[in-house]
Every structure is written in C-alpha cells, then in structure tokens.
Amino acid sequence: MEMFFRAPANSDMLCVYVGTGVQFFGMILVTMIFALLGFLSPSNRGGLMTAMLLLWVFMGLFAGYSSVRLYKLFKGTEWKKITLKMAFMFPATVFSIFFALNALIWGQKSSGAVPFGTMIALVLLWFGISVPLVFIGSHIGFQKPTIQDPVKTSKIPRQIPEQAWYMNPTFSILIGGIFPFGAVFIELFFILTSIWLHQFYYIFGFLFIVFVILIVTCAEITIVLCYFQLCSEDYRWWWRSYLTSGSSALYLFLYAAFYFFTKLDITKPVSGVLYFGYMLIVSYSFFVLTGTIGFYACFRFTRLIYSSVKIE
Numbered sequence: 001m002e003m004f005f006r007a008p009a010n011s012d013m014l015c016v017y018v019g020t021g022v023q024f025f026g027m028i029l030v031t032m033i034f035a036l037l038g039f040l041s042p043s044n045r046g047g048l049m050t051a052m053l054l055l056w057v058f059m060g061l062f063a064g065y066s067s068v069r070l071y072k073l074f075k076g077t078e079w080k081k082i083t084l085k086m087a088f089m090f091p092a093t094v095f096s097i098f099f100a101l102n103a104l105i106w107g108q109k110s111s112g113a114v115p116f117g118t119m120i121a122l123v124l125l126w127f128g129i130s131v132p133l134v135f136i137g138s139h140i141g142f143q144k145p146t147i148q149d150p151v152k153t154s155k156i157p158r159q160i161p162e163q164a165w166y167m168n169p170t171f172s173i174l175i176g177g178i179f180p181f182g183a184v185f186i187e188l189f190f191i192l193t194s195i196w197l198h199q200f201y202y203i204f205g206f207l208f209i210v211f212v213i214l215i216v217t218c219a220e221i222t223i224v225l226c227y228f229q230l231c232s233e234d235y236r237w238w239w240r241s242y243l244t245s246g247s248s249a250l251y252l253f254l255y256a257a258f259y260f261f262t263k264l265d266i267t268k269p270v271s272g273v274l275y276f277g278y279m280l281i282v283s284y285s286f287f288v289l290t291g292t293i294g295f296y297a298c299f300r301f302t303r304l305i306y307s308s309v310k311i312e
Helices: 011-038 045-058 059-073 079-107 116-143 167-194 204-231 238-246 248-263 268-306
Strands: none
Touching: 011 045, 011 059, 011 079, 011 116, 011 167, 011 204, 011 268, 045 059, 045 116, 059 116, 079 268, 116 167, 116 248, 167 204, 167 238, 167 248, 167 268, 204 238, 204 268, 238 268, 248 268
8 A cells, every 4th residue: 555656667757647637727717707708609610719729828827836846745755847847848759740730731832721920929938938837837846845655655666466467557547548538539520620621610610519428528537447456556656647648649539530531521631631630639638637637636545545544
C-alpha cells in the first residue's frame, strides 16, 4: 500500500500534460457556456476561433497552477523549469504543425492562408500574455501547501506480481479508450461535416450534453480499470490513468481517416496533407483533454479509498 502514491517515472512530463489538459478543459467549458448563452454565433467562425484562442491564453493561469501543484506533490523543487515546459511544449508542437501547414498553403498561393501578420500576433499573444500567466499560476501554486498523501509512501520500488492477460498495460489502455470515443463519435460526424463540408453547426446545447457524457465516461472507465489494477497490486497507475482515457484520441484519428476516405471528395495531395495535419492537432488536443479528465478522476478515487483505510 505504501507504493501506490510513489512518484511515477517521467513525473515532470505528466505534470505538463495534466496542466495542458486543465487549460483545454477550461477553454472548452467556457466556450460552450458562451455559445449556449448566445454570445458566439456558429456562422461567424472567425469569432468562435478568436474566443477559443483568447480563452486558451487566459486559461494558462490555471494550467500553471495545476501543473506545479502536482509537481510539488512529487517533491519537485525546480518549479520554474516545469513552468517553462508547461508554457512551451504543447503550444510549440501545435504551432510548428500549423506553421508548416500554412507554409504549404502559401506555396500554393491560396487565399486561404493565414496572413503573416496574424502569425506574428499569435506569437505575441503566446509570449506576451500566455507565458506570463502560466508563470503567475505556477508561482501561486508553488506557494500553496503540499498535497499530503493519505498513506506513507515508500521510496524503494517493490516487485509487481504477475498480472492477468487482460491487465496488460497496452491492452487495457486501448480497451479503455474505446468508451470515451464511443461517447462522442456520432457528434464527431456532424462536427467534421461542419468543418470540412462548410455547413453550420448550431446545436451547442446537445454538444454540451455530449461533453458532459464524455467527462463521465472518461472518469468511469478510468476508475474501473484503475481499481482492477490496484487490486492486482500494480502501483503504476499515474501514467496509466492518463493514457487509458487519452487513448480515445487514437480512435478519433482513425475515424477521421475513415471519414476522409468515405465522405470527402479530395483528390489533391496538398488538401489531403492539410486535412490530416489539422486532424492530428485535433487528436493531440483530444488526447490531453480526455487524459486529464481520466487522471483527475483516478487521482480523486485513489485518495478517497486510501484515506479511509486505517493502517495498523
């Protein structure tokens, strides 16, 4: 039992991914609330994207806070180092893919390319507002008291008993990802149709319900598989809880590929590259979102059950 709250391998990266997921969760939740209240019109896609971008920037405050709080739980002391990773890793990855795709459009001399001035504005938003907010959130989080483990933690790793075949990490992670994807795949069809076939998407109320179902599904499947894992005396639940629900992003990307070949009449190679490039960004974003939901559900579950256990 003393092993279940031992810090995982690559705990720094886990903190970064969790913080990024918190940032995404906040952005999507507030965007949906604004859309439900009628402040955002789906016919004005530029306005919707601008709102999401600004919310992403300002949610950096919560990203830094949650990331460093978890980092401090793992006995980390170099909070500025983890904050730099938090502020640059995910945005740099997405921006690099986006810039490469936009350069491809520039090369085709298409009017659909994002102007260079807009790209500069994005960089200024990133460095001028997002990064400082992440640092402010991290500083606040590091000043808070360290989260206490419900049981004493051992620093010496213990041998894990032989596991049943269905508890194989790869197998259980891939199985776990099916359920969150199943919660959204019907709505995903309408969203892809709206984006790639230039149709308007108006049913934000139903989308919000689907989002709630996604949250519940991610939490439930992760908790169930985490419970089986703990019963098998396998204490490596930190990363596994994140990857279990996060693996739904793999199915999302596979579905996007299926949609491309069955619903879209795209023959130009450049258009195909753009489609899969943008869907790669979407899938990566879905990974950090669902992974973080599953992680926090499992985090809360393990602390709840072990805080009620009395150690003699």
